[in-house]
Amino acid sequence: MINQGIKKTAYISLATLAVSTLALAAPALHAATTANAKSKPKAITVKVGLMTMDDEDKAEWKVISNYAKKHGNVTIKYVQFTDYSQPNKALKNGDIDLNAFQHYFFLDNWNKENNGNLKPIAKTVIAPIRLYTKKGYKSVKDLPDKAQIAIPNDATNEGRSLVALQTAGLITLKKGVALATPSDIASNPKHIKIVLVDAAQTARSLSSVDAAFINNTFVSAAGLKFKSAIFVEPVNKASKKWINVIAARPNYKKNKAKYAAYKEIIKGYQQKKIKQLIKKYSDGTSLAAWDIKLK
Missing domain, CATH: 3.40.190.10 (Periplasmic binding protein-like II)
Known part of the structure; x- marks a missing residue:
C-alpha cells in the first residue's frame, strides 16, 4: 500500500510540472503566432x-x-x-x-x-512586328508597284516599321536617322505608298491597303494567324x-x-x-x- 504522504507529494509535483510546462509553452506559442502574423504581408x-x-x-x-x-x-x-x-x-x-x-x-x-x-x-x-495582307500575296516580293502599306502612326512604331521595310528590301532609309519617318526614305524602287494609321486600326485597314504592319496585341482580335505574316522583323542584338x-x-x-x-x-x-x-x-x-x- 502506497504511503498517502508520498502520494500527495507526487500529485503536487505533477501539478507543478504541468503548470511549468504550460508556462514554457505559452511564450513559444505566442512567438509562433506572432511569426505567422508577421510572415503574411499587409494587404x-x-x-x-x-x-x-x-x-x-x-x-x-x-x-x-x-x-x-x-x-x-x-x-x-x-x-x-x-x-x-x-x-x-x-x-x-x-x-x-x-x-x-x-x-x-x-x-x-x-x-x-x-x-x-x-x-x-x-x-x-x-514581339517582332509583322507585315500582314489579305490580298493573297505570299511574300513581300509579290507586292505590286505602288502598293499601299499601312504602318502605326506613333513615332516609335512608325520608325520601327520603316526599318522593317528596309530590312525586307522594299526601301532604303537615310543614314544616321534615329527615328525614321516617311520623309527619311532615300530610295523606293517599287514606289511604295506609306499610309499612317493609329496602331489599333492597322488591322482594320487591311481591307483598303495591300499590306499592314500590325502589333501582336491586335493580331488575334483581327482574326489573323500570327504565322500568316508575309514578313517578320528579325530578332537580334539590335532588337x-x-x-x-x-x-x-x-x-x-x-x-x-x-x-x-x-x-x-x-x-x-x-x-x-x-x-x-x-x-x-x-x-x-x-x-x-x-x-x-x-x-
Whole structure:
C-alpha cells in the first residue's frame, strides 16, 4: 500500500510540472503566432495600366494576379487604355502604379517628348512586328508597284516599321536617322505608298491597303494567324530596344510596401507558366524577354 504522504507529494509535483510546462509553452506559442502574423504581408492594391486586354493578356494576368495574391497579399486592379498615348500619362500623374504595354524605345522616346522620367523595372516580352495582307500575296516580293502599306502612326512604331521595310528590301532609309519617318526614305524602287494609321486600326485597314504592319496585341482580335505574316522583323542584338517592359515612376522604391508588391508582380510575370502562355497565344512568335540572349 502506497504511503498517502508520498502520494500527495507526487500529485503536487505533477501539478507543478504541468503548470511549468504550460508556462514554457505559452511564450513559444505566442512567438509562433506572432511569426505567422508577421510572415503574411499587409494587404495592398496595385493599379496596373494595360492596353485593352485580349485573350492572351487575360490568361497571363490571371496567373500573375494569383501569384501576387498568394505570395504577397497583393490585389492587382487593371486599368485598360485604348491608345498608346494614355498609359504613360496616367502613370506620370499617379493615376496608376505600373504599366505594361511598351518597349524600351517607346518609353525612352516618351520620356524625352514629355519631360518624363518613368523607369523600366522588369522585362516582359519581345514581339517582332509583322507585315500582314489579305490580298493573297505570299511574300513581300509579290507586292505590286505602288502598293499601299499601312504602318502605326506613333513615332516609335512608325520608325520601327520603316526599318522593317528596309530590312525586307522594299526601301532604303537615310543614314544616321534615329527615328525614321516617311520623309527619311532615300530610295523606293517599287514606289511604295506609306499610309499612317493609329496602331489599333492597322488591322482594320487591311481591307483598303495591300499590306499592314500590325502589333501582336491586335493580331488575334483581327482574326489573323500570327504565322500568316508575309514578313517578320528579325530578332537580334539590335532588337534590345524592342523588348517590352513593366514601367514605374522614378521614386518607385520609396514606398517599401508597394515596392515589395511590385517585386511579387514581377516574379509572377517572370515565371515558367507565363513563358508557356506567351508561346501558346502567340503561336511561338513572341519570346519571353527576361531570359533570352540576343545574338
